[in-house]
Amino acid sequence: MFDAAFLRKLEHLRLVSARAFAGRDRADRLTDKRGRGLEFADHRQYAPGDDIRHIDWKAYKRLNRLLLRLFDEEQDLPVYLFLDASRSMAGDGKFDQARRIAASLCYIGLVHFDRVTILPFRNGLAREIAPGRGRGRIFQVFDTLAAMEADGGTDLGQSIRQFASRTFRRGLAIVLSDFFDTSGVEAGLKMLSSLGHDLLVVQVFSPRECDVDVLGEVRFVDAESGEHIDLDVTPGVARAYREAWVRHAEAIEAFCRRYRVPYLRASAADPFEEIVLRTFREGGFIE
Amino acid sequence: MTFGALAAWQAWLLVLGAGLAAWWLFRMKVRPPRLAVPSLLLWRRVLDDRSAPSWWDRVRRAVSLAVTVLVAASLGMAVARPAPRAATGTEGRLLIVLDASWSMRARTADGQTRWARAVAGARALAQAAGGDVALATTADGLVEGPTADSALIATALDRLEPSGGEAAAWPRVEGVAVTHFFTDGALLRPVEPGTIVHSVFSPAPNIAINAFSARPGTSSAAGPSAYLEIANYADEPQRVHVTVTRAATVIVDRWMDLGPAGVAHEVLPLDATGGGTLRARVSAEANALDVDDEAVAWLAGGDPISVAVVTPEPDAWSSLFAGDPTVRASVVSPSGYEGAAADVFIFDRWAPTNAPGRPALYLAPPAVGWLARPVESEVTPAWGTSDWHPILEGVDPFTLDIARAWRYEGPSLQPVAESARGTPLVSLLEAPDARGVLVAFSPAESNLTSAQAFPVLVGNVLDWLARPAAGDPRAPGPVDLPASTTRVTSPDGASVPLVRAGDRVLATLRAPGLYLVEAGGARSVIGVNIGNPAIANLSRTTLEPDVAAARVPAGVHRAWWFYLAGLAFVLVAAEWWTWQRRITV
Numbered sequence: 001m002f003d004a005a006f007l008r009k010l011e012h013l014r015l016v017s018a019r020a021f022a023g024r025d026r027a028d029r030l031t032d033k034r035g036r037g038l039e040f041a042d043h044r045q046y047a048p049g050d051d052i053r054h055i056d057w058k059a060y061k062r063l064n065r066l067l068l069r070l071f072d073e074e075q076d077l078p079v080y081l082f083l084d085a086s087r088s089m090a091g092d093g094k095f096d097q098a099r100r101i102a103a104s105l106c107y108i109g110l111v112h113f114d115r116v117t118i119l120p121f122r123n124g125l126a127r128e129i130a131p132g133r134g135r136g137r138i139f140q141v142f143d144t145l146a147a148m149e150a151d152g153g154t155d156l157g158q159s160i161r162q163f164a165s166r167t168f169r170r171g172l173a174i175v176l177s178d179f180f181d182t183s184g185v186e187a188g189l190k191m192l193s194s195l196g197h198d199l200l201v202v203q204v205f206s207p208r209e210c211d212v213d214v215l216g217e218v219r220f221v222d223a224e225s226g227e228h229i230d231l232d233v234t235p236g237v238a239r240a241y242r243e244a245w246v247r248h249a250e251a252i253e254a255f256c257r258r259y260r261v262p263y264l265r266a267s268a269a270d271p272f273e274e275i276v277l278r279t280f281r282e283g284g285f286i287e
Numbered sequence: 288m289t290f291g292a293l294a295a296w297q298a299w300l301l302v303l304g305a306g307l308a309a310w311w312l313f314r315m316k317v318r319p320p321r322l323a324v325p326s327l328l329l330w331r332r333v334l335d336d337r338s339a340p341s342w343w344d345r346v347r348r349a350v351s352l353a354v355t356v357l358v359a360a361s362l363g364m365a366v367a368r369p370a371p372r373a374a375t376g377t378e379g380r381l382l383i384v385l386d387a388s389w390s391m392r393a394r395t396a397d398g399q400t401r402w403a404r405a406v407a408g409a410r411a412l413a414q415a416a417g418g419d420v421a422l423a424t425t426a427d428g429l430v431e432g433p434t435a436d437s438a439l440i441a442t443a444l445d446r447l448e449p450s451g452g453e454a455a456a457w458p459r460v461e462g463v464a465v466t467h468f469f470t471d472g473a474l475l476r477p478v479e480p481g482t483i484v485h486s487v488f489s490p491a492p493n494i495a496i497n498a499f500s501a502r503p504g505t506s507s508a509a510g511p512s513a514y515l516e517i518a519n520y521a522d523e524p525q526r527v528h529v530t531v532t533r534a535a536t537v538i539v540d541r542w543m544d545l546g547p548a549g550v551a552h553e554v555l556p557l558d559a560t561g562g563g564t565l566r567a568r569v570s571a572e573a574n575a576l577d578v579d580d581e582a583v584a585w586l587a588g589g590d591p592i593s594v595a596v597v598t599p600e601p602d603a604w605s606s607l608f609a610g611d612p613t614v615r616a617s618v619v620s621p622s623g624y625e626g627a628a629a630d631v632f633i634f635d636r637w638a639p640t641n642a643p644g645r646p647a648l649y650l651a652p653p654a655v656g657w658l659a660r661p662v663e664s665e666v667t668p669a670w671g672t673s674d675w676h677p678i679l680e681g682v683d684p685f686t687l688d689i690a691r692a693w694r695y696e697g698p699s700l701q702p703v704a705e706s707a708r709g710t711p712l713v714s715l716l717e718a719p720d721a722r723g724v725l726v727a728f729s730p731a732e733s734n735l736t737s738a739q740a741f742p743v744l745v746g747n748v749l750d751w752l753a754r755p756a757a758g759d760p761r762a763p764g765p766v767d768l769p770a771s772t773t774r775v776t777s778p779d780g781a782s783v784p785l786v787r788a789g790d791r792v793l794a795t796l797r798a799p800g801l802y803l804v805e806a807g808g809a810r811s812v813i814g815v816n817i818g819n820p821a822i823a824n825l826s827r828t829t830l831e832p833d834v835a836a837a838r839v840p841a842g843v844h845r846a847w848w849f850y851l852a853g854l855a856f857v858l859v860a861a862e863w864w865t866w867q868r869r870i871t872v
Contacts, residue, residue, distance in 0.1 A: 088325035154326075180326035209325055217319035222327040229330060230319055234344075237333065244329045 001096060002103060002142040009273045010107055043067040078117065078171030079109045080197065082159070083148075084204075085120040087224045088180045090150035092206030093268040098176045099145045100272040101202065105174060105279065106131065107138045115171075118145070121159035122152035153224045154181045156188035164195055173197040174279070178204050179252055180224075186255050199261045200282060202275070203252055206268040210245050212238040298367030302360050309359035313352050347870065351862065358858045365851035368437070379464025380419045380433050383409045383440075384457075384482075386470035387426035389763075390822045391449040393471070393491050393575040401487040402449050405469035408485055412467055413440040421460045425476065426452025426797070429460055451763040451797045451817075472830030473822055486836050488828040491575035492521030495823030497550070499567045499582035499816060500760055503613075504559060511557040511586055515567055519545035520824045525571045531555060533586075534562030559612050563590040563812065564801060579823045583801045583814040584760050591615050592753045595627040598635035603736045607745065614749065630809070631753050633745070636729045645808040646722040646752035648745070651693060651729030658716070659697025659725065668692045668706030668728075676703040678724060678747040679713070686738045692728040700725060701790075717790075722771040722807025724748045753809050760814035763799065768792040771807035778802065 046055060046066035059067045081102045089095040102118055109116035110131065118129035118141065129144050131137035156177065173192050179185045193199045212233060221228045231237065249265060256263035262282035266275040324330065385391075391402040413420045420440050421432035424447060431443035457479060468478055471488040478484065497516045504510035519525050524546045531539035538555065545551055557565075565584040574580065594616045596604045601618040608616035619627050621637045631646050638652035654660030668691075670684035684704070694710050699718045702711035716723035726744075730736045768775070768785070772792040775783040778800025786793040796802055802813045817823070 091323070091325055094325075178325060180328050182326075182328055214320075214322060219319045219321045220327060220330050221321055221323045223323050223325050225327075227327060228321070229327060229334060231330065231334065240333045241329060244332045248329055 001099065001146050006100065006103075009271075010104055013104055013108060013273055013276055044070060078115050078169050079105070080163075080168065080171060080173045081105055081116065081118045082156075082163075082173060082175040082177070082192075083118055083120045084122075084154065084156075084175075084177030084179075085126060085148055085150050085152070086122045086154040086180075087151050088154060088178055089204070090223065092208050094178060094204050094206050095150040097266065097268040097270075097272060097275075098204050099148065101176055101204075101266065101275055101279070103138075103142055103145055104272060104276045106141050108276070110138060117168075119159075119163065120148060121156065123155045123158060125159045125162040155183055156181050156185050157183050157191070160188040160191045164191060168195075170196040171198070172200065174200045174202060176202045176204055178209075179248075185252065189255065189261065190259070193259060193261065199259075200279065201252065201256050201261055201263045202279065203249060203263070203265045204268065205249070205265065210242065212241050298364070298369070301367055302363040305359035305363035306356045309355045310352065313355045351866075354858055354862050358855045358862070361851045361855035361858070365848040365855065368848045369851075380421065380460070380462045381412065381416045382421045382423065382458070382460050382463040382466040383412055384466060384468045385409060385422075385424045385447065386468070386473075386476070387424040387447075387449045387452050388471070388473050388822060389449060389451055389578045389817055389819075390471055390473035390576065390825060391487070392578060393493070393825045395489045395491060395575075401471045401489070404487040405485070406444050406447070408469055408487070409467070410441060410444055413437055413444075418464075421463065423458035423460065424450075424452065425457075426450045428456075428458040433460060433462070470830070472828035472834070473825075475829040484830065484834050486828070486830050486834045488830060490827075491825040492523070492525075492573035493576045493579070493823055493825045494519055494521070494525060494527055494545075494569050494571040494574045495576065495579035495818075495820075496567055496569055496582040496816070497579075497818050497820055497823065499565070499584050499818065501557065501565050501584040501586040503587050510559055513555040513557055513565055513567075513584060513586075515553045515555060515582075516550065517543075517545065517569055518550045518820065518823060519547065519571070520826060521571075521573045522547050522826075523573065524549070525573060527551075527569055527571045529567070529569050531565065531567045533557065533565050536561060539567075557586065560591070563587065575825055576823065578799060579817040579819075581799070582760070582816040582818060583799070585801065585812040585814045587750070587754060592630040592749065593617070593628070594631050594633060594749065595619060595624075595629035596633040596635065597621055597624045597627065597637055598633070599637065600635070600730070603730060604633075604635070607736075607742060611746075631749055636731065642721055643808075647724075648748050648752065649716075649723055649725045650735070651727065651732070652725065658723075659695040659700055661693035661727075662696050664691050664693045665706055665708055665710040666691055668708065668710050668712065670712065671705050671707035671709070673704035673713070676715070676751075678715075678744065678751045679704060680747055681743045682740045682747065683743075684740065686740045687733060687735065688738075689728045689733040691732040695725060695727060697725075717769060717771040717807070722752060722769075722809055724752065754811040760816045760818075761796070762819065763797050763815050763817070765793055765795045766813065768794055768804060769806050771809075772804060773807070774803075774805040776803040776805075 043056060043059065044067065046068045050068050054069045056067045056069045059065070083098055083102050085095070089098060106116045106118060116131065120126040120129070129141060131141050154177075156175075156179075175189070175192070177185075189199065189201065215233050215235070215238070217230065217232050219228050219230050253263050253265075255261075264275070264278050264282050385402075385405050391405065392400055394400050395404070409422070413422070414437050416437070419433035419435050420437070421429060421434075422440050422443050423429045427450070430447065431439055434440065457477070466479060466482040467485060468482050469485045469487055470476070472486060495518050497518050499513070499515050501513045502511060513531065515529075515531065517527060517529065519527065524544060527543050527545050529539060529541055529543060530537060538557070543551060563586045565586060567582045567584075569580050591613050592615070594608065594614050596616060596618040597620070598604055598618065599620060601620065604618050608614045617627065617629065624639060629645060631648070632643050633648045633650070634652055635650045636652065638649060638655045638658055640655060642657050649658065652658060668689055670687065673679055673684070689712070692706060692710050692712055695714065697716070699716050699721065700711065700714040701717065702714045704713040705711050710727065712727050714725045714727070716725060726735075728735065735741050768791075770787075770790045770792055772785060772794075775785060775794045775796075777783050777796070778798060783794045783796065783802065796813065796815045799815050799817050802815060804811050804813055
């Protein structure tokens, strides 16, 4: 899976990201986030010429003095990759695509952001992959991702709750999933956002699941639960399914738009490097 | 509607059962193929949206169910073989009689034969009949039925052929409500009152041999000859090709012109020898009937017979057959009998210990168990009464001086001439395996060999023994044969059924040609010719002008079951085509 061709493309992404991020120091990027992602250190007396955005107005109200808030500059930005490893991802190359994207983002992150954590989830959080610092750890990531299997059900909400119960610094959360969650995905995404993380949603899909290429009496079997339904697939039914899938994807996109969460749809048939570049654009890392 | 294969209630029960079975199978869910999908989330939404079938789904389902049931019902109905009730005027038993005269083989202007038209009309009637149907012909009488199974009638119609029977009686069937008679009216035939007559007549030109016979020569000056009569039953003059053969030799091969309704007669001189079988053939362009284009005749004496005389006095017999070209004689002593072979034997005062297997003349034979034994004698018997018999034809008994005659007793002897005191003088032996004439007096005790009656008697005896059934060719029909007849072979090699009635044997010679008659080891030939102007003249009919022409359904006439099966096939094909396109379920 992570063969020589993949590594060449990965190197190309690194060069692209290097050009995109050059001239923008971490602080610029950090301060763009309006305080989110920065740690408060101390107060000092306001002096004329200081940035009035950092005046602590609560302290002024309390003490009747103008005080300036001082911050510690962040050395790194945590990136959390939530990777859907449920059985619904298993078919048609979706899981492979998601793993490639996760590996690519992890590598880029190790190059630029230093700290990336891959969080596989199913009915709950699975064992995380935290390679530490340095891009030399990437092959460890590759091995772990290659050995991972798509199995079990999907419960994004439960997984986020488990994530929330742990102590994680606020950072960038990228959710890679097909979002076939019977419990609903909005609650989980909202929770993730409310935790203070910058959220980016990548819906992975396969061209086959958007359409129906079979007609007649068919027994559809759920890959995760094993349940089945019998249906007489007519052209009308096939059309209804296609429309249902589009509504499903648009619903997620509309939710993300409403909460100003960057969203992109990634086909398993598309080259993963293009998806990664789109991720950079959606994430605001490149113009 | 009627059903040919089942009773009405059975047929409807079958149709109903087939429909119910089709409905049940349609309702049964067939295990569909499995398809694994990432999630049923979206499919459940689709299902929820479509929880109530649209009217179009209902229509599709209803149409599919209706077509399936219709296919099953069509097949069930086809098995039951329905047929429409006919307007035959009655529900009772129907008798269909076909005229099997030879003229029915005539080809009409449209290329069909009259017989084919009659069969087509009979078939339509039989299929449309509401009750039992009986089928008969004027030649064979009742051939099928009465039966409600139209298939049996159809099969019988397929195998029947016109085979003469002009003289046959009208067929009688019990309980017939209506009779239909298909005929061309060539022969005037009385029919039962109330019979519905259907005409298949249409005029046609024809060339026919009306007469053909052969006569042996009566003297050295008047040799054998053949008589031939040919007629042209056409409105136009015709050029006719005539051939006459004797055995393998062509004796006539020429063309002649005959005017419309013209008749040609000809007497053909024949050689004394050359075979007995004569055939005449004619052909012309406008010739609708084939059975009268060939005729046969048998020239008695045309084939010499071999005679072996077994006698202790050969000299007395040596000159008897000299000069008779119709006899090849050999004279042997009793010691030379074992190696003798002949068509007829003459045993003079001797008889073999076993029957000779050939017809024989016995002159005062000694006692042998298989033949007869002399029990007493009559001295100087006077010729008394005698029944007429061909062997006594021309025999003057007053030229015979008999010193002693013996009374023979035997199981199969039939006296044809007796003395005044009742002693059988000439007896016939006629049993299925033996044929003979026994003369009760010997040449030694009479003037037999020197009497004028002797050669006549011997000649008659040879004719009777060797040619048990001879004579001019006759028309098809029944023939009376000697009681010793064991077999009659038709021209096509089949055995003709024999009916024994007392001392007679009856056979019906139906087809034209030469028949071989075997009787007691003797063989002879009977010729049968059509030769009947009433049959050959295809331009006339005895039917009244108001007799309706037989209605023959146009086009291909098939039973309903055929169309029902075709409908089922078409529906299956249509259902498959629409199912492939998800138009039906």
